[in-house]
Amino acid sequence: MNRLVIAIAAVVLLLVLLLSSIFVVDERQRALVLQFGQIKDVKEEPGIGFKIPFIQQVVYYDDRILSLDTASLEVTPLDDRRLVVDAFARWRISDVERFRERTGADGDFAIIAGQQRLQTVLNSALREVLGSVTSNTVLSADRVALMNQIRDQAARETAELGIEVVDVRIKRADLPEQNLEETFNRMRAEREREAEDERARGQEAALRVQSLADRTATELRSEAQRDSDIIRGEADAARNRIFADAFGQDPEFFAFYRSLSAYEEALQGQNSTLVISPNSEFFEYFGGDQIEGSARAAAGVRPTNAPVRTESNVPAPVGQ
Known part of the structure; x- marks a missing residue:
């Protein structure tokens, strides 16, 4: 009976020891085998691992891409316009051994310590990169290039921590409320x-167009006036020439026409009144003889007592 109990106890002890020496690593994890605080083995691939029971222990670390939302940070760009910036980062543990050595913690405590170190690095990179440009650049489409620059700088500084910075994004960049x-x-x-x-330039352009239009209008009016004066002068010259020719042909009829004009x-009008002597030359053609003579002159008829001049090819008698 005692032997049976001892055998059962031995089997149970072996099972306990066997189960205590086996550990399983999930595909989302990495594991470190520690012995008295020293790293003895690194299990990065998923599967079953073995350790020495009661002497060695296994510490698990998350192998997934983790996120970190930074606290609101106030930065001062080149133009001295302060901005309140909120950013977030995506990161993962690239080297488990170095990560544990730099953080000095295990498991979730190591993740928290790593996030604190990463946030310090990100804040420094945000201040340095955003402080080298103007606020308009931060608020424009060039923000993507700035975020990549922040990511690269943070990745260089966190490489010694065993951390890989996958991405950095700026969620918000606003002015402080007081500004x-x-x-x-x-x-x-x-x-x-x-x-x-713009209004001043428009007014200047309007004045320039108006002055050009006024000058063009003045030139057109001057040219038109010049042409009209030339035409009027030519017409007056033609009229005077016609009058001169008419006066040369029949002075009496010309005088009669001028008097009528x-x-x-x-x-x-109906109330025209002239106070003038009846014998004045102005009423020369109001007499009957003058009117009759002028009418005959207009019709081309000579008076009856006017001498008649005839022409003949028959020679006159000699001595007469």
Whole structure:
């Protein structure tokens, strides 16, 4: 009976020892085998591993890509416009042994310590990179290049920690609350100044166009006036030439025509009154003889008592 109990106890002890020496590594984990705080083995592949029971222990670390949301950080770009920046990072443990040595902790405590170290590095990289550009660059599409630069700088500084920085993104970059009103006023003033400049340039262009139009109109009027004066002068010259030819052909009819034109100009309207001597030369053609003579001159008829000149090819008698 005693032997049976001893045998059962031995079997149970062997099972306990066997189970205590076996550990399983999940595909999402990495494991370190420690003996009195010293690393004896690294299990990076998923599967079953063995250790010395009660002497060695296994510490597990997450092998997945982890996230870290940084606290709000105030940075000052080149133009001295302070910005409040929120960022997040994606990272993973690349070297388990180095990570444990640098953090000095195991398991979840090591993850927390690693995140604290990583946040310190990220804050430093954010201040350095964003402080080398203007705030407009941070708020523009160039932010992607800045984030890549921050990621590369943080990856170089955390490589000795056994950490691989996969990605860094800026979630928010805003002005502090106390600077918003001042910034809005400055932006409003800049827009008003630009509007004034645009209006001034428009007014200048309008004046330039108006002056050009006025000059063109003056030139056109001058040319038209010049042409009209030339045409009027030519017409007056032609009229005077016609009058001169008419006067040369029949002076009496020309005088009669001029008198009639003078009567037409002077005696207009129903109440025209002239105080003038009846014997004045102005009424020369109001007499019957003058009118009759002028009418005959207009018709081309000579008076009856006018001498008649005849021409003949028959020679006159000699001595007569």
